[in-house]
Amino acid sequence: MATILYLSNQLVQVVEAVEKGRTVKVQNIWQDEAPEGSIINGIITDEEAFLSWVKAFFAKNRIPRKEVTLVINSSQFVHKVLQFPKLKEAELKKMISREFAENRTDETLFTYCGLDTEKGLKTQRILATAVEKSFLNTNISLFRQAGIELVAIESAISSLVKLFTYAPEIKDKTCLIQVLDGRDVISMLFVNGKYNYSQKNRLLDSESPEACQSSLESITDKIMQFMTSQQMKESVETLYLCGEGEKQLLELMPERSEFTGAKVISPSQGVKKKKVDFIYGAGCLLGKTTGISLYKQIKKEQKEQRKRRELFQRMWPALLVLLVCLVISAFMGNTYRNGMKELERLQGSMQEEDTVNNHASYKMSTASISDMERRIVEVETIWNHLMTYPTVNSSVEAVVSACAGDQVTFSLLSFQRDSGILTLTASAKDVRNINGFITALQSQEIFEAVEYSGYTYVKGHDNYNIHVVLCLAEKAGR
Numbered sequence: 001m002a003t004i005l006y007l008s009n010q011l012v013q014v015v016e017a018v019e020k021g022r023t024v025k026v027q028n029i030w031q032d033e034a035p036e037g038s039i040i041n042g043i044i045t046d047e048e049a050f051l052s053w054v055k056a057f058f059a060k061n062r063i064p065r066k067e068v069t070l071v072i073n074s075s076q077f078v079h080k081v082l083q084f085p086k087l088k089e090a091e092l093k094k095m096i097s098r099e100f101a102e103n104r105t106d107e108t109l110f111t112y113c114g115l116d117t118e119k120g121l122k123t124q125r126i127l128a129t130a131v132e133k134s135f136l137n138t139n140i141s142l143f144r145q146a147g148i149e150l151v152a153i154e155s156a157i158s159s160l161v162k163l164f165t166y167a168p169e170i171k172d173k174t175c176l177i178q179v180l181d182g183r184d185v186i187s188m189l190f191v192n193g194k195y196n197y198s199q200k201n202r203l204l205d206s207e208s209p210e211a212c213q214s215s216l217e218s219i220t221d222k223i224m225q226f227m228t229s230q231q232m233k234e235s236v237e238t239l240y241l242c243g244e245g246e247k248q249l250l251e252l253m254p255e256r257s258e259f260t261g262a263k264v265i266s267p268s269q270g271v272k273k274k275k276v277d278f279i280y281g282a283g284c285l286l287g288k289t290t291g292i293s294l295y296k297q298i299k300k301e302q303k304e305q306r307k308r309r310e311l312f313q314r315m316w317p318a319l320l321v322l323l324v325c326l327v328i329s330a331f332m333g334n335t336y337r338n339g340m341k342e343l344e345r346l347q348g349s350m351q352e353e354d355t356v357n358n359h360a361s362y363k364m365s366t367a368s369i370s371d372m373e374r375r376i377v378e379v380e381t382i383w384n385h386l387m388t389y390p391t392v393n394s395s396v397e398a399v400v401s402a403c404a405g406d407q408v409t410f411s412l413l414s415f416q417r418d419s420g421i422l423t424l425t426a427s428a429k430d431v432r433n434i435n436g437f438i439t440a441l442q443s444q445e446i447f448e449a450v451e452y453s454g455y456t457y458v459k460g461h462d463n464y465n466i467h468v469v470l471c472l473a474e475k476a477g478r
Helices: 047-061 089-099 133-145 156-165 209-229 246-252 260-263 294-349 353-388 394-404 433-442
Strands: 002-008 011-020 023-033 067-074 080-086 108-114 124-130 152-154 175-179 184-191 194-202 238-243 408-416 421-428 445-456 463-474
Touching: 011 047, 011 463, 023 421, 047 260, 067 133, 067 156, 080 089, 080 194, 089 124, 089 433, 108 133, 108 156, 108 294, 124 133, 124 408, 133 294, 152 156, 152 294, 156 175, 156 194, 175 209, 175 246, 194 209, 209 353, 260 445, 294 433, 394 408, 394 421, 394 433, 394 445, 408 433, 421 433, 433 463
Parallel strands: 002 067, 067 152, 175 238
Antiparallel strands: 002 011, 011 023, 080 124, 108 124, 175 184, 184 194, 408 421, 421 463, 445 463
């Protein structure tokens, strides 16, 4: 039995459910609204008010607090539908990371789940998810304060995609599903029963049911335009509407087919609490999350940090002794320098006039020599600096050619000497050769950076254009 906590804006929903094959059996449902303004876009903005409320909510309904899965509806999660050949896990993770290059940081975590349920396919379609580590850590810490133990964190989009992928009503059908969640509406396009695209829109708080209907129709028109721009041959057979408040809207939109949570996950079976219009988070139990879960990545990093902390604690006494020695050494060194300065002053005052004059002459000569040496050093420095600028010659081209091998063709287009940026075109017949080419370039010392932004399939030429820009390191080509 799994406990699933759904978090969005004001609506908070908890269900107890168990997976049975391709369906979910729901045993208990609890739903209430958090204090207004305490949650916005899945982000807890008023921690004090929310923590007080969620503790009371769990206590009042006697909801299990252990092993809770958190499903969050928030734009903090970024999703992409990607298609790759069948690759090993390590290679697939690298390619997913590169597909998020435009908004990736050192603190970004990735996971993914498969979208194709058929076996024997040569390629694989996945729903990749990216999210910042700080966002997940904040939620883990807040719910720990509330006495709620999390074991998994998933995005609402991922949960809903799994839910409808396994829904019999969606099988082999091209349809548009719109999920109402308060003033948010999530629109998902399925083509031949397979998830293709989604977008999240915000309805104005002041909108009436009639205005909501108009907004939904406007969103639908834009998705239809998207299908046309993507040159999709399929047409939408059915428009589904589900979520809180869909019954009232369906009365205004009789041409839409009613699609409620009950049809997919049977919430009426064994429900001990009040019924609800739709169950949002239960889809996280369906399908297989292929990539390592976001929560496990967080826990793994926390374990490594704990080990480093323990190591530091064991080394602290030795570091303290070293610090004391450094302070004593600095004090003794300063005392020595002050003593030497005083000795030099006394020696100078005791010198005779002739000696002082000779010393002055010697100082002038030394100063002239020092000035000449300084100028020589400046000239050498300027020359050495000029020689650090990279240049493109046959040796650079030979390195790129060695990385390309026989599987990738390329052509050097331009080179900016000031920035070291080398622009080239490259293409490959087999997409699997792209990763090797990029990896080989990144391992070369003559390149300070290799910026790879993906590839494009060129129809008619049966090859893939590779989008990569190289930045030469200092002294490259010298």
